Amino acid sequence: MAIGKSSHMGLQAQDVSVTLGQTAILKGVDLDIAPGKFIALLGPSGCGKTTLLRVLAGLQEVSAGAVFFEGKNITIAKPADRNCGMVFQSLALFPHLNVLENIMFPLKKLDLTKSERLERALNLLEMVHMTEFRERPMSMISGGQAQRVAIARALAQEPSLLLLDEPFSALDAELREELRTEIRVIQRKLGISVVMVTHDQHEAFTVSDLVGVMNEGKMEQVGTPDDLIREPATSFVAKFVGQRNHISCFYRDGGLYEAGTNNLISHSCSSINLSPYTKYDLYYSSEAINAKGQIEVEALYYRNLGGRNEICARYKDQTIWIHNLWSGQPDRVSFGIDLSESFIFEANDDD
């Protein structure tokens, strides 16, 4: 099953596939993280990010591929042998134990005396600022506090890898921000690798070194947030990251035209290598819109945001915001797209 070898001491997934019954949940996923890095797995629901996390944890068997960590092949290693800790989405804090007991529970599996265990548990509590709550039962701590306990417990056995499964989904924005930062601080202090699953793009971008964008079981792109915005490698990344709008188009005689209506999108396509009679997907953000084209849309309403006049318009099934480059409040506008600030990909047949 294991084909390649690990090239470094970090976390590597090589061509990992998971198939359950007839459904392929992960399709040949590759991942390569240097040690001590914080990576977020980002994607829409059902893209397989949680499954990938569980594969890394050892809770999910792979149908093909290999996983390496710290130079060792851990593909079939038991979860307990992987030197990793995990915070589950539901936190899984044991309800019949109080805060301190929950943190001390994993310590039972280490070769320590009782007083050593207690000392370590108290240190962990201190690290997550929960020392004064140590006698509290699970029913008497808040969501944010429970998160901290879960994190402390996951770090109890001093793992080199920390896995987080949408840990903050049940918390409000402010608390999310706070805990995100704390995890980052802990991660840097301990120098461990962290893999965090999230569907929140903002969260992924603010706190991680790298982001792995996933869709339908495939790893679309792994890169820094900057890479993903400036140089999306696939159609999905271009659309999902940076929330761009989409338009189907084709190339003819030096110009880019909207598919179906033949409306002009842009004349300046010389810098891009386009071939005629090929359908393309163009992804653009509001900043790329100019008045030099003929794509027609109907204005829905107008707003003035910080001195900028904007038009909210509907294009096919998308809502787009256009900086009002015309006078007054026109009912219909025709716009073009600046290709230097957009991304173009060949259309797939299944689109």
Next chain:
Amino acid sequence: MKQMTTIDLRKSNLLTTLPVLLFVLLTSVLPICFLLSNAFSESGNSFDQGSGLSLENFREIFYDSYYIGRMLYTVLLVFLVSVLTLLVALPLTIIIARLRNFWRSTWVVLLLASLALSEVLTAYAWQIILSKSSGLPGWLESLGLLTDSNSWWPGFPAMLLVLVYFSIPIAMVMLLPPVSRMDRSFADSARMMGFSKIEVFLKITLPILRKPIFQTGLLMFLLNTGGFVISQQLGRPSDWMFSVFIADFMRSFNVPFAVALALCLLLTVVFLVGVTYLLFGRQGVNSRAV
């Protein structure tokens, strides 16, 4: 239960609650009263109440240790049945809770259907299985595995077996909801920490399921003390539970005595349940898992 916020009549709707109140009086309050009054009337025949109140019945019950012994025996027997049932039911319930929807549904229906088999039918069916002429002993003998067998009933093992048989579906149906609601990440989490499957079961699963297990055990206790047919049909007279005597005396029309016995049974049950709750009931309160 949520209260209706906008619809709230100050006066109760008499039309609907009066008949209910009457019914409750008739079927819950009155019986208890009659239980008390009859228990204290003289031993007589049929349902005629004796001429006066007397403690005759109770004197007879406590005259020697016979009935007290029977009560003790019954309590211990039912406790044993509950423990055995839980030992079998819990692991099986955990297995079923993890099956895919279709199989899980099928099993629920199968369990409920076997629940519908009442005491009488259950006792009857097992008598057939355990009898020599038409059941297992005869079979095994004809296969050469047993020599010169008798019917396996009446007897204590037979009675115990059928009591457990009767209780298992009930226990499983009661345990299924909390077990299936239990988050699998508890077990996953403990596994990741390095605990073996048995350790996880003993240190995590059981404590979390403490409350449902307790409630199920309690229900089985109540159910089994209240029935008499299985005990009577499958056990020898020396194996009979307390309730069998009550039924017997009712059948022979010694009503006040039977009632006195019934009252004793009720009081014992109430006492035991009360004590258990006081001692162990509080603990379950903090468990938020199920």
Next chain:
Amino acid sequence: MLYKLFSLLGLGVFLYAPIFVVFGSSLNSSRQMVFPPSDPSMLWYQAFFSDPSWTGALVNSVVIACVSSILAMALAVLVAAEAWRRNSKFSRFLVGSISLPFLIPGIVFAVSISLVASIFGLLGTEVGIILGHVALLVAIPLVTTQLGLSQIDTEHVDAATLMGLSERETLFRLVLPIVRPYVITGGLFALIISMNEYVVAFMLSGFSVETLPIKIYNSQRYGFEPTLSVGTIIYIGFSLIVLSYIAITGKLWSLLGMKHSE
């Protein structure tokens, strides 16, 4: 993995072995209770259905069960509705006391309700048994109905009131359709249990009324006879049908509090 399959199989065999044995014994052509049946025939089924004492007992059981479960449903709805509208001490008292017969040991309730029945001259009548069964079983549709009511969001009720619906209309057009399947399921469970119930029926029957379980029990004293098996099989078949219906209509999972996706 394998031990799981094995143990489930074991459970299935254990639970249903008696049923198969009974079924087999009902097919015996002779009076002997031999299993497997030596010469299978439907003889005893014919005997059952042509013997008025057996069919009479069956009819009694069915009638009593139907009437009891309907009355139990009606009472349960009244009590549940009252408790839902006003979570007062009184309504809680009603809920608790009406469930009492179900909670105390069966034989104790049977004895005490027979005392009441004798005072009112209902001993030995079908009405008496119906009364006893209703009292015993009302707790079941009560629990299911309360569960159904708890599924109703008070915001829906508020919305209805804002739209101008009177209390009566809200009850009939909003609450009832949601709650109805729960009530019916509770009633069906009560039906099955009433059909099979022995102890209470026995105490109230006074030897003049026979329901099927009573007749089976009494007949056992005269030795086995395949007709008893026939009666048993009818019951099990009936229960399976009713339960499958409940499972298919889907409310079973909500009642059990289990997640169930189709």
